[in-house]
Amino acid sequence: MKAASVCAVLLVSGASPAFAEPPSRAVAVLRPTTGHSVEGTVTFSRTAAGVRVQAHIAGLSPGRHGFHIHQFGDCRSGDGKSAGGHFNPTAQAHGAPGGAQRHTGDLGNIEAGADGVAKLDVVDARAAFEGRESILGRAVIIHAKADDLKSQPTGDAGGRVACGLIGVVKSE
Numbered sequence: 001m002k003a004a005s006v007c008a009v010l011l012v013s014g015a016s017p018a019f020a021e022p023p024s025r026a027v028a029v030l031r032p033t034t035g036h037s038v039e040g041t042v043t044f045s046r047t048a049a050g051v052r053v054q055a056h057i058a059g060l061s062p063g064r065h066g067f068h069i070h071q072f073g074d075c076r077s078g079d080g081k082s083a084g085g086h087f088n089p090t091a092q093a094h095g096a097p098g099g100a101q102r103h104t105g106d107l108g109n110i111e112a113g114a115d116g117v118a119k120l121d122v123v124d125a126r127a128a129f130e131g132r133e134s135i136l137g138r139a140v141i142i143h144a145k146a147d148d149l150k151s152q153p154t155g156d157a158g159g160r161v162a163c164g165l166i167g168v169v170k171s172e
């Protein structure tokens, strides 16, 4: 009798929100910071290998631009600094997306062509939709300059030209 009631409790709790699947998709709509005209969309999808990141950004100067997830989902300040520093829940050094030492938010660079448009489609093994490395509710920042993938703590990527909050998208 006792075993049966424990089993019933487990069945009930299995349907509770605490055991729900994490979201499968998220999106950041990027808006320009003051004095810039960079905008675009970054979508995030959960895959077995990590989070797939697909970006389409316009209004950039040609060349490479630092592309990061920053700690706070707050794009209210005109310069983007309200988003805080790189999202770094594991207290590691700044680095490259594939590096052993990196911030979870270190997505490297996007590269714009002569038309100012940059596209990216990568799978990041570190970013997650749950747990301490969850990127949900944080912000995507695009920088004026390239991330050199080694200078501490920001990759020397310069000012912030666009910012967007990472929000959950309805599952398909």
Ligand code: CU
Pocket (backbone or CB within 6 Å): 066, 067, 068, 069, 070, 086, 141, 142, 143, 157
């Ligand atoms: Cu950044």
Ligand code: ZN
Pocket (backbone or CB within 6 Å): 068, 086, 093, 094, 095, 102, 103, 105, 106, 153, 154, 155
């Ligand atoms: Zn970093």
